[in-house]
Amino acid sequence: MLPEKSLRTRFILQLASASMVLIAIVSVMLYYYIRVTILESVVLELTYEAKAIISQPHVFNPHFKTEFSIQLPNASVTDVKILPRATHDIKSRFVYEDKDNRTYIHLHYITATEENYLRLSKDTTLQSNIIRQILIDIIIVNAVSIALVLFYALFLSRMLLVPIKILTKKLGKIDESFLKEIDTNSLPIEFKPLVRGINGLINRIQTFVSYQKELFVGVAHELKTPLAVMKAKNEVTLLKQRESERYIEALKTNNDSINQMNAIIGSVLEIGRQEGAQFEEPVPTDIISFIQKLGNNFAILARVENKDVSLELKPKNLNMNLQQSLLTHVLQNFIQNAIKFSPQNSTIIVKTRIENRNFIIEVIDSGIGIDESKDLFAPFKRYGDKGGTGLGLFLAKGAAQALGGKISIKNRTDSNGAIATLVMPIKKLGKKNGKTNSSN
Structure with missing residues (x-):
């Protein structure tokens, strides 16, 4: 079983680890900068003193001392030795030395004649102690900073989780009997896109629930009516002995009612299949080619009734992700x-x-056109004299919404008739199997 993931724990760990790495990098850089700065002053002093000694000609007089000390104002004592250059391996350089719990910096400075070289030595124990104390102070400051970062991470994570807790509490109160949009005024700006998406989902749920309630009431009413007719017809027929023609007429009437009920039940089953199709995985489809095939199939049915279907499809091709069964249902109804x-x-x-x-x-x-003042998409609403269950446009609207589109029906302005329209947003396809969205 996988361990439960905690957003707060992950946030604290990530913030603390990132802060500690940053603190460590800055501390190392600061320590070495201070160390170089302090020792650089000593190096500059030794260089300055070496140049000052070389500039005095009498220094290399045979009678001059080869070992002496000098002290500049506001500077520490420097021990100087004039040594013969026995080998050319000796070059001008600085040497750091630890001796008897003290630290020194030596400068080997080659003279112009390259026969001798100066060895200037300065005690840097004080500077080393200062650097060591600075290192200890930096470590202490780092420890305190890490503790403060952890405390701040705990406080910040708690503060950031407050809107999530508020949102979770509000979502927990939502149920089918109390659907209400979430107020965005009490939430930060960053959470408003999420809440708008949730509110959109709530609106869809409200629409779905209202449609379901209306559908159930309509189904009950539509089934109750033919059953009542069948019962009344049977009761009247059984009141007294009748001719066989009367019984046959009653049976035919009952069969018509049964056929009507079967049509309603078939439409309800179609609703169930459509709701299942909404959860199908959208597949890449050349929608122009798809409509071409559907149109050709319906053209055959239209010719049976001495009518024709003409296709005017543009562009030549267009790849989209969609549930094919839902699109088929909308076009079939239209x-x-x-x-x-x-x-x-x-x-x-x-x-x-x-x-x-x-x-x-x-x-x-x-x-003949439509009556635009009426709700054509309500369930069990029949218009015209062609019969039907009155669920076709209701189902087509649900399928269009599942496709992310919308449908409408209006009368033509140029002649008699109506125009049924489906509008779907074009969503770009990602690269898959070397194919991308294209249209011509």
């Missing part, structure tokens, strides 16, 4: 309605185009 309500010898036009980064599909018929 084209079947267009065929149903169009007169004989008419043509149903299926047009596609790209506009404002949206892919638009239009199905245009030459029928």
